[in-house]
Amino acid sequence: MVRETGSRPPPESAGAPEEAGQLEPEPPPESAGTPESAPQGPAGAPAAEAGIAGVFRKEYGRAVAVLTRVLGDIDAAEDAVQDAFTLAVRHWPSTGLPPSPAGWIITTARNRATDRLRREAGRGDKQLQAAQLQAARSPAEPTPEELVITELSREGTVDDDRLRLMFTCCHPALATNAQVALTLRLLGGLTTAEIAHAFLVPETTLAQRLVRAKAKIREAGIPYRVPHGADLPARLPPVLAVVYLIFNEGYSSSSGGPPIRADLCAEAIRLGRLLAALMPDEAEVKGLLALMLLTESRRAAREAGGGPVLLADQDRRLWDRALIAEGQDLVRQCLRRNQPGPYQLQAAISAVHSDAPDGGATDWRQILRLYDRLLELAPGPVVALNRAVALAELEGPEPALRLVDALGLEGYSPFHAVRADFLARLGRIDEAVAAYDAALQLAGNAADRTFLESRLLESRLRETWLPETGPGGAAR
Amino acid sequence: MAQYLLSVYQPDGPAPAPEFLEPIMRDVEALNREMEEAGAWVFGAGLHPAEAATVVRQQGSEVLITDGPFAEAKEHLGGFTVIEAADLDAALGWAEKLARATTLPIEVRPVQH
Numbered sequence: 001m002v003r004e005t006g007s008r009p010p011p012e013s014a015g016a017p018e019e020a021g022q023l024e025p026e027p028p029p030e031s032a033g034t035p036e037s038a039p040q041g042p043a044g045a046p047a048a049e050a051g052i053a054g055v056f057r058k059e060y061g062r063a064v065a066v067l068t069r070v071l072g073d074i075d076a077a078e079d080a081v082q083d084a085f086t087l088a089v090r091h092w093p094s095t096g097l098p099p100s101p102a103g104w105i106i107t108t109a110r111n112r113a114t115d116r117l118r119r120e121a122g123r124g125d126k127q128l129q130a131a132q133l134q135a136a137r138s139p140a141e142p143t144p145e146e147l148v149i150t151e152l153s154r155e156g157t158v159d160d161d162r163l164r165l166m167f168t169c170c171h172p173a174l175a176t177n178a179q180v181a182l183t184l185r186l187l188g189g190l191t192t193a194e195i196a197h198a199f200l201v202p203e204t205t206l207a208q209r210l211v212r213a214k215a216k217i218r219e220a221g222i223p224y225r226v227p228h229g230a231d232l233p234a235r236l237p238p239v240l241a242v243v244y245l246i247f248n249e250g251y252s253s254s255s256g257g258p259p260i261r262a263d264l265c266a267e268a269i270r271l272g273r274l275l276a277a278l279m280p281d282e283a284e285v286k287g288l289l290a291l292m293l294l295t296e297s298r299r300a301a302r303e304a305g306g307g308p309v310l311l312a313d314q315d316r317r318l319w320d321r322a323l324i325a326e327g328q329d330l331v332r333q334c335l336r337r338n339q340p341g342p343y344q345l346q347a348a349i350s351a352v353h354s355d356a357p358d359g360g361a362t363d364w365r366q367i368l369r370l371y372d373r374l375l376e377l378a379p380g381p382v383v384a385l386n387r388a389v390a391l392a393e394l395e396g397p398e399p400a401l402r403l404v405d406a407l408g409l410e411g412y413s414p415f416h417a418v419r420a421d422f423l424a425r426l427g428r429i430d431e432a433v434a435a436y437d438a439a440l441q442l443a444g445n446a447a448d449r450t451f452l453e454s455r456l457l458e459s460r461l462r463e464t465w466l467p468e469t470g471p472g473g474a475a476r
Numbered sequence: 477m478a479q480y481l482l483s484v485y486q487p488d489g490p491a492p493a494p495e496f497l498e499p500i501m502r503d504v505e506a507l508n509r510e511m512e513e514a515g516a517w518v519f520g521a522g523l524h525p526a527e528a529a530t531v532v533r534q535q536g537s538e539v540l541i542t543d544g545p546f547a548e549a550k551e552h553l554g555g556f557t558v559i560e561a562a563d564l565d566a567a568l569g570w571a572e573k574l575a576r577a578t579t580l581p582i583e584v585r586p587v588q589h
C-alpha cells in the first residue's frame with residue numbers, strides 16, 4: 001500500500017504556482033509558518049516565537065557575514081549573532097517583532113560584540129581595534145534605530161559581505177567537505193544536525209569539521225575577500241559547486257523532512273543571482289543560475305500530489321513560465337558566448353525539456369547531443385546514467401540498459417530506479433521489482449521512498465495481472 | 477602581517493645533474509631577491525640531503541641518537557623560507573612562485589605568534 005507521508009507541509013507553503021515566481025524579494029521562510037513582518041507590536045508570544053525561528057533561518061547568514069566583516073573573525077561573529085538571537089527570544093515575545101528583525105539582530109550583535117570586546121580588552125585587541133575602526137568610520141554615534149536604517153540602506157554592502165564570506169568558505173585551502181559545511185552553516189543558516197544528516201555523517205564529525213575549518217581560516221589567515229583578476233578563474237569553480245550543492249540539498253533534501261526545501265533553493269538562486277550580477281563575464285555563473293532557475297520552474301509540478309512526479313508525467317501547466325523564460329534567456333546568452341562548460345550544458349538540456357509542450361514532444365536527439373558534449377567535458381557515471389535515459393527514448397531500453405549495467409553505480413538509488421524502469425519496459429518484471437527494491441533501500445527521503453513504493457506496487461500488480469509491458473517514462 | 481613557513485619538499489635520491497639544477501638555483505636566487513625587495517623575506521635556507529640528518533629523542537631518562545631523518549618518506553624537507561605576508565592569499569602567491577622556481581611542491585604553514 002502507498003503510505004501517507006504525514007510530514008508534508010501545508011499546501012499553501014508547498015510551492016503553489018503563483019508563489020513560485022517570487023524570488024525577489026525572498027519568499028517567507030517555509031518552516032516558520034508565520035511571515036516575519038506580520039506580527040507587529042505585542043502580537044503575543046507564539047507569533048513572536050515562530051517569527052524568531054523564521055528570522056533565524058532567514059537572516060543568520062546575512063548577520064554572520066556582516067559581523068565577520070566588522071569583527072574580522074567568524075567565531076566572534078557567530079557568537080555575537082547567537083547572543084543577539086538569545087536576546088530576541090527573551091524580548092520579542094513581550095515587545096513583538098521589531099519593524100526590521102534583521103536590522104535589529106545585526107545592530108544588537110554588533111553592540112554586544114563591541115561590549116564583549118571592551119570587557120575582554122587585552123585578549124582580543126585586534127578584534128576590538130577592528131570594531132572601533134568600523135565605528136570610527138561612522139559619522140556619529142548612531143542610535144540603534146539609525147543603525148537599522150543604515151544597515152538596510154546598505155543592502156548592497158550586505159550582499160558584498162556575503163559574497164566575500166562565500167569566497168572565504170570556498171577557499172581552495174579548505175577541503176571540499178569543509179567548504180560545503182561552512183557555506184551551509186554560515187551562509188545557508190542550516191544547523192549542524194541538518195548538514196550532518198544531509199551528508200550522512202555523524203553530527204559530531206560534522207561539528208569537528210566546522211571547528212577545524214574555522215580554525216584553519218583563522219590560523220592560516222584565509223582572507224575575507226573576493227579574489228580579483230588572475231585568481232578568480234581558479235577560485236570560482238568551488239564556489240559554484242557549493243552553491244549547486246545547496247540548491248540540490250533544497251531541491252531533494254535527504255534529511256527526511258519535506259523533500260523540497262524551497263528556502264534553500266531560493267537561497268542558492270539568490271547566491272547565484274548575486275554571483276551572476278557581480279561576475280557578468282563568467283559564462284559558467286550564468287549557466288549555473290540558468291540550471292537552477294529551470295529546475296526550480298518545475299518544482300510545483302514535481303511536487304504535485306506528494307511527488308516526486310517524473311518529468312514525463314508532470315502537469316506542464318504547473319511549470320513556472322517566468323522562471324523558464326529567465327532561464328532560457330540565460331541559456332541563449334551562454335550559447336552566444338560559446339564557452340561551454342558543465343553547468344551551461346546541463347542548463348541547455350533543461351531548457352530543451354522546457355521547450356516541449358508535453359513529454360512526447362521532447363527533442364531527445366538534441367538532449368543526447370548535449371549529454372555527449374557534457375560527457376566529454378565532465379566524464380562520470382552519473383552523467384552517463386542520465387545520458388542512457390535519453391538514449392532509451394531514442395533507441396529503446398535494451399541498449400540503454402546495457403550501458404547502465406556497466407556503470408557500477410550500485411550504491412546510488414537513481415541507478416536502480418533507472419534500471420527498474422528499463423526492465424519494466426522490457427517486460428522483465430521480476431528483475432524490475434528487485435531493482436525497485438534496491439532503489440528503495442537506498443532512497444534518501446520519505447517522498448522518494450513513497451514514489452518508489454508506488455512504482456514497486458505498480459510493477460507487482462503488473463506482474464500479477466497485466467503481463468504485457470506498458471509505456472513508461474524515465475527522465476526526471 | 478603574519479609569518480608563513482614555505483617548505484620545499486624534494487624526492488630522496490641523487491641530486492639532479494648540474495645542467496638541470498643550475499637554472500633552478502638561478503630562479504630561486506632571483507625569487508629570494510624579489511622577496512627581499514618586497515619586504516617579504518624573513519629567513520630561509522637550503523638543506524643537505526635527508527641522509528645527513530640525525531634524530532635526537534628522549535626515552536625515559538636517556539637520550540637516544542639515531543641516524544637518518546625523523547619520518548620515513550619518499551620526500552623530505554629540502555629547504556625552507558619564512559616569509560611575512562598580509563594573509564594566506566599573499567603567502568600562496570609567493571608559494572606559487574617558489575613552486576615554479578624549484579619545480580617542487582611547497583607546503584605553506586602559518587607560524588604561531
